[in-house]
Amino acid sequence: MADLQQYSHGAGWKNAVLRGLLYLVLILFALYYLFPLFVMVSTSLKSLTEIREGSLISLPRVITFDAWTYAWNDACVGVTCSGIKVYFWNSVKMAIPAVLISTFLGAINGYALTKFRFKGANVVFALLLFGCFIPFQVVLLPMSQVLGKLGLASSTPGLVMVHVVYGLCFTTLFFRNYYVSIPDELVKAATIDGAGFFTIFWRIILPISTPIIVVSVIWQFTQIWNDFLFGASFSSGDNAPMTVALNNIVNTTTGVKAYNVDMATALLTGLPTLLVYVLAGKYFVRGLTAGSVKG
Amino acid sequence: MGASSSTKSNLTALIQRNLSKIVVAPSFAASLFFVYGFILWTAYMAFSDSRMMPSYGWTGLRQYERLWSMERWHVAIENLLIFGGLFITICLLLGCLLAVLLDQRIRAEGALRTIFLYPMALSFIVTGTVWKWILNPGLGLENMMHELGWASFKFDWLINSDMAIYTVVIAGVWQASGFVMAMFLAALRGVDQDIIRAAYMDGASLPRIYFGIIIPSIRPVFLSAIVVLAHLAVKSFDLVIALTGGGPGYASDLPATFMYTMAFQRNQLGIGAASAMMMLATVMAIIVPYLYSELRGGRKNG
Amino acid sequence: MSSLTLDKVRKAYGPVEVLKEINLAIEDGEFLVLVGPSGCGKSTLLNLIAGLESSSGGEIRIGDRVINDVHPKDRNIAMVFQSYALYPNMTVRKNITFGLEIRRVSAEERDKAVASVAKLLQIEPLLDRKPAQLSGGQRQRVAMGRALVRNPDIFLFDEPLSNLDAKLRVDMRTEIKKLHQRLGATIVYVTHDQIEAMTLASRIAVMKDGILQQFDTPQRIYEHPNNMFVAGFIGSPSMNFIHAKLISDNGRLAISIERGSNPIVLPLKDAPESYNAYVGKDVVFGIRPEGLTHKRTGSEEPGSQYVNFDSKVEVIEPTGADTMTVIEIGGKEIVARVRPDRAPHPGETMTFSADMSQISLFDPVTELRI
Structure with a gap:
């Protein structure tokens, strides 16, 4: 920590003023970042009439959860008006398998690429890594054809496959960087103890991978849950994930614009990732910076 | 064996x-x-004559010619430059400022960090939706200012073809600057304390220490942040779709939305593919030199 | 327990040869120390013996069994690593028994084995802790326990003490020596610390640049180093090297060291035959600090092994037991080992005795012992 504070022993009042200013600036920024969240929550709890009469920052006079229940049960996505619950579960059914599969593959790839290096392991890694950086627009057209040929077009398994394939490079990167910092001697010791490739992986490497598993799961979950491009391109109607449904509701031009429902839907869409972030964000940062394992 | x-x-x-x-x-x-x-x-x-369906008749550079002759593509490119430039610059400045401010042994640093960073957890679609609501001229910010007594306040960027792209910048910065802050903060914490102590003993003032020593020593993080942000900018698709839908008209189109529109709505697969290749080329121009230097640097350690 | 033979063992990574035809053989129960500066190939050699890397040529035998192509787990060896390499997720007990478990040893026998090893190493109270809860010395013991429990033919140690602080290092060194004496195990031990090599080894292999420089008992290596590298590497402070000329002084061979108009002439005692070819030529005169002392009693008697000369003292460095005295001879700084009560002050001129029975001469070009 750049503890420069400890060095500033100047005039007391001048310091106090500076500190006060510092906190003021930080609080103003905090308000800026919180403002949209506040607007979302307060709007979602208002009735439409109150929205039209009141202002953006006014608190709801009467708190009503109508918008939330309407969004969950009755909101119209396209022509079907059965709420976004269907799409919420679509996203869950898509995200969980995709996160688990891509994390597992990343772990075993990272392990193989660092602890059982073969000739060309670096090249293989570099080639895999490249996939992290391509703009996905460049694979959209072939992918939609391949999904069609495989009979996976507009299906949740199809989206799972897409997310696994393009998440692999990230998970491999995470695990590889983590495993590089684990001493090779651990694997050597286990080899001399008589353990083989998979035994070492299951019994020794995986049990000490918790920090990076957390990173990989959080990253993949937010990526997949928040994805819109693949969802919009490779799903349709009842198979769409949450983000696509949200966009659909918000941009529907027919009928009265129900801002409270939009905001409730947006909150519902953002809630899982926000929850993950608030509960486990600490471990995410810690895991990303986690270096070697003592022992 | x-x-x-x-x-x-x-x-x-x-x-x-x-x-x-x-x-x-x-x-x-x-x-x-x-x-x-x-x-x-x-x-x-x-390179093919694909339109609605993929077809593989060779047409050479015909699709690229058509792409570059489209007014809409030029708007998208121009928007990318505006959006990318502003988005990267503002995120860097804001992120760096916040990191330095947070680095002053702040009480409740954890809470502030969480507040600055949480937008990153949201989908761009959510971000777009909420900013669309805030910025909408009828009931949003404009209305709020009127209620507060500032009757002449006018803020119609969302529906103004000249200004729409700037609303994307506003929302984008809100979402990503906290992430840049986190990157910088981590780097600041990694700066060797002895160097700072030595500078202090030499009589350097606090701003001097930051601008003269600490910030230059975390230069690699600037590079990483720029690469990440540039990458985000080129890929930005969801945000535009949710916030402006590329409109009014196609005034706030980016290459990403342009490609999607061509490929999936206008039945111009060939042009869509050509624009995707242009996007790839742009990203590669940024990423490949960066990766090259990163991997070469990494080899020394590993 | 078993003997170990390395026969023309080579290792190359592509065109880079890291080990060149290493020949070594130790008997059952010997303590072999591989010593050399970092990058000399000693750890690679240990990995070849362990089977963690495969050799590019030559033969490795344990007893009569050629093990080149045998998997590490079937070589019946155990290894202690520099970082200890304890499995962080397992308790000490689990760490020690993991190898037995993999080899399907029954739980009952495992418990017995752990108990006896824990007793031997005095780590019984630690058995249910995780490695993160142990101190450096304790981890070191557990790492040794993991090796001991397997009762292998050969123990391999890869710089096991280099992560410990100085005091603990000396204690553990003694303990390893005791353990060796008690078990009579065959041990191959890698270190870059020549003191460890001297104190532990029954035989030392000094390596540099992938070449075996000398393979001999500690005492032989100390007294008769094969070349200037070995001479300089073993012993602390290092051997002094002085550029000199071998001359014939009234039919007696002597070392002549240039010093302005007044050269130092040190007559040799019992010069071996091999010196004759170098008469009149440049040589490197090597003498250890303890061979250069304050003036000895009896050094002026004829036929004494001591030769006296005067020199100005530059710096003194007391170590308690002795005072290292730096003097300048032949344009080089030379260290003499002087008894504290005879120690001079800097700037003084003092008479030193050189013990001519403990010297080495080297060829200045090939750097080999003459």
């Missing part, structure tokens, strides 16, 4: 020795097909 006599145990030994390769092979194959294969496929489509 040496002792194995039958073919079967030879095979087992062979598998044992190559387990590592065997394990990586599926991912590698998937990457070869879904990344490299698809890029080539798209590249080929960009």
